[in-house]
Amino acid sequence: MASGQYRLFLLMFATLLLLMGFSTAAEENIPGGYTPIKDINDPHVQELGEFAVTVHNSRAGTKLNFLQVIYGETQVVNGVNYKLVIELLHGALYKAVVYEKRQLSSIDPLNV
Numbered sequence: 250m251a252s253g254q255y256r257l258f259l260l261m262f263a264t265l266l267l268l269m270g271f272s273t274a275a276e277e278n279i280p281g282g283y284t285p286i287k288d289i290n291d292p293h294v295q296e297l298g299e300f301a302v303t304v305h306n307s308r309a310g311t312k313l314n315f316l317q318v319i320y321g322e323t324q325v326v327n328g329v330n331y332k333l334v335i336e337l338l339h340g341a342l343y344k345a346v347v348y349e350k351r352q353l354s355s356i357d358p359l360n361v
Contacts, residue, residue, distance in 0.1 A: 281324065281325070281326065282324065283323065283324045283330075283332060284322060284323055284324070285320075285321070285322050286320075286321040286322060286323055286331075289318055289319065289320060289321060294318050294321055294331070294333070295317060295318055297318070297331050297333065297347045297349070298315060298317065298318035298321075298333050298335045298345065299315045300347065301333065301335060301343075301345035301347050302314075302315040302337070302343075302345075303315075305343075305345075313337050313341075313343075314339070315335065315337065315338070316335075316336045316337055316338050317335070318333050318334065318335055319334050319335070319336050319342075320333070320334040321333040327350065328349055328350030328351055329349045329350075329351070330346060330347070330348050330349075331345075331346065331347045331348075331349065332344070332345075332346050333346075333347065
């Protein structure tokens with residue numbers, strides 16, 4: 250399959266995944282619902298995708314190779330849930346959910 254057709258196929262497949270498994274709560278304005286990530290190329294989003302693949306590899310004993318996150322949504326809870334569609338080097342797509350909890354260790358006044 251030509252590279253342009255292959256990319257189109259991947260995008261169509263990712264869209265199908267999203268329609269089947271991703272929430273539409275953001276479109277319905279449901280509090281606590283998922284919202285599409287505006288900048289999917291944000292380094293933090295890409296790092297979360299790579300983290301998901303690394304953890305999967307260590308748990309499953311696989312050697313999947315991360316390429317990029319191609320779509321994602323966030324949900325703010327007691328932290329942030331990220332639903333990500335991840336493309337691997339060999340072209341396979343995976344759906345991952347990563348929970349990122351922000352926790353303050355300490356905050357103290359600075360004596361300047």
